[in-house]
Amino acid sequence: xxxxxxxxxxxxxxxxxxxxxxxxxxxxxxxxxxxxxxxxxxxxxxxxxxxxxxxxxxxxxxxxxxxxxxxxxxxxxxxxxxxxxxxxxxxxxxxxxxxxxxxxxxxxxxxxxxxxxxxxxxxxxxxxxxxxxxxxxxxxxxxxxxxxxxxxxxxxxxxxxxxxxxxxxxxxxxxxxxxxxxxxxxxxxxxxxxxxxxxxxxxxxxxxxxxxxxxxxxxxxxxxxxxxxxxxxxxxxxxxxxxxxxxxxxxxxxxxxxxxxxxxxxxxxxxxxxxxxxxxxxxxxxxxxxxxxxxxxxxxxxxxxxxxxxxxxxxxxxxxxxxxxxxxxxxxxxxxxxxxxxxxxxxxxxxxxxxxxxxxxxxxxxxxxxxxxxxxxxxxxxxxxxxxxxxxxxxxxxxxxxxxxxxxxxxxxxxxxxxxxxxxxxxxxxxxxxxxxxxxxxxxxxxxxxxxxxxxxxxx
Numbered sequence: 001x002x003x004x005x006x007x008x009x010x011x012x013x014x015x016x017x018x019x020x021x022x023x024x025x026x027x028x029x030x031x032x033x034x035x036x037x038x039x040x041x042x043x044x045x046x047x048x049x050x051x052x053x054x055x056x057x058x059x060x061x062x063x064x065x066x067x068x069x070x071x072x073x074x075x076x077x078x079x080x081x082x083x084x085x086x087x088x089x090x091x092x093x094x095x096x097x098x099x100x101x102x103x104x105x106x107x108x109x110x111x112x113x114x115x116x117x118x119x120x121x122x123x124x125x126x127x128x129x130x131x132x133x134x135x136x137x138x139x140x141x142x143x144x145x146x147x148x149x150x151x152x153x154x155x156x157x158x159x160x161x162x163x164x165x166x167x168x169x170x171x172x173x174x175x176x177x178x179x180x181x182x183x184x185x186x187x188x189x190x191x192x193x194x195x196x197x198x199x200x201x202x203x204x205x206x207x208x209x210x211x212x213x214x215x216x217x218x219x220x221x222x223x224x225x226x227x228x229x230x231x232x233x234x235x236x237x238x239x240x241x242x243x244x245x246x247x248x249x250x251x252x253x254x255x256x257x258x259x260x261x262x263x264x265x266x267x268x269x270x271x272x273x274x275x276x277x278x279x280x281x282x283x284x285x286x287x288x289x290x291x292x293x294x295x296x297x298x299x300x301x302x303x304x305x306x307x308x309x310x311x312x313x314x315x316x317x318x319x320x321x322x323x324x325x326x327x328x329x330x331x332x333x334x335x336x337x338x339x340x341x342x343x344x345x346x347x348x349x350x351x352x353x354x355x356x357x358x359x360x361x362x363x364x365x366x367x368x369x370x371x372x373x374x375x376x377x378x379x380x381x382x383x384x385x386x387x388x389x390x391x392x393x394x395x396x397x398x399x400x401x402x403x404x405x406x407x408x409x410x411x412x413x414x415x416x417x418x419x420x421x422x423x424x425x426x427x428x429x430x431x432x433x434x435x436x437x438x439x440x441x442x443x444x445x446x447x448x449x450x451x452x453x454x455x456x457x458x459x460x
């Protein structure tokens with residue numbers, strides 16, 4: 001009889017976990033609470049909905065997230081293959097048409113012979129039933145209570161079970177409502193096709209006025225329960241700060257962040273603007289654009305006022321204004337094992353942003369790791385940890401970093417890779433390219449082991 005695995009959550013992590021486990025011979029039941037219940041961040045009932053940006057970030061192997069995508073692709077990733085097939089132009093990044101992407105993921109899951117999708121809210125957890133919790137950072141109240149109960153029962157020595165921080169989504173504007181005569185098409189340093197972004201140039205006066213608006217216009221106030229345990233301060237994720245928080249750090253903070261003009265000289269005049277607002281396509285038809293890096297907690301009227309003053313935005317039609325939401329995540333270094341199992345609960349794994357892995361690709365990576373680990377355990381195969389000095393291992397290393405008592409979410413970085421043997425290239429780009437080549441070599445050997453074992457498991 002085929003082993004059975006329950007997966008809670010139909011986001012990127014849950015979908016990837018279901019795919020990997022099914023591909024390794026396990027029967028999967030994937031639970032998604034929508035359409036019966038939605039989190040504050042979701043707008044549709046699709047599996048694998050991208051709730052913030054439509055970008056999966058950089059594609060180059062010299063970029064840690066680019067290497068992670070390639071590693072996942074070699075593992076037969078559902079998320080990465082679907083993203084590549086639904087891609088829209090985005091310079092050196094992998095961005096997707098949200099609807100096309102979600103449709104692809106959903107169709108492939110429904111068609112898989114070993115995956116059964118159930119549209120039902122999970123409100124309890126049975127520690128005797130093999131389960132991957134991939135509920136994302138916004139579990140329902142009932143599931144949140146069930147998680148707290150499990151954590152109290154299995155890890156009583158833990159000083160805290162869940163942490164939280166604030167994440168944000170950038171505004172989306174209708175393309176036909178923009179005055180593109182005040183903008184120019186160009187990718188930073190002409191990456192990709194060289195013109196994948198619309199750029200809104202600002203002179204110093206326009207930029208200073210914009211910064212002043214961000215500082216002075218009204219903002220959504222957090223409810224008391226959202227700031228609980230953080231000393232009254234909102235515990236933002238440093239890699240995804242609201243634009244007004246950056247503006248508060250100094251007049252030039254935005255010019256060295258999301259409004260950086262470097263590599264964006266005007267293609268006709270050659271002039272370099274004082275600051276730039278970049279717009280990225282939201283879909284293949286280019287009917288909508290995302291304001292890159294403009295996540296915000298300004299009130300909606302304040303957003304219309306501040307962004308409406310940008311060149312070309314006087315008649316902007318906003319398809320979505322920026323929103324803020326509370327995200328929950330585990331104290332992973334003290335709660336999870338390297339295969340993302342909960343300590344003290346041999347049948348319960350976690351995957352995705354609930355673990356403290358930040359980012360779409362990192363969430364999918366957690367899904368792959370947990371899905372493969374669970375499948376191997378359910379088919380009586382020995383554990384094979386992800387190989388060292390790979391991007392997958394870097395994701396795990398962050399979640400196992402007990403050196404800091406204040407664990408916070410993070411994207412994948414090169415921090416957890418060991419140095420190259422001497423003589424190593426001196427240039428950073430060449431050095432990272434060599435590290436990527438080493439990573440893919442280690443990964444390929446690991447995949448061979450997985451394939452050999454999977455063949456044995458499927459014959460049983």
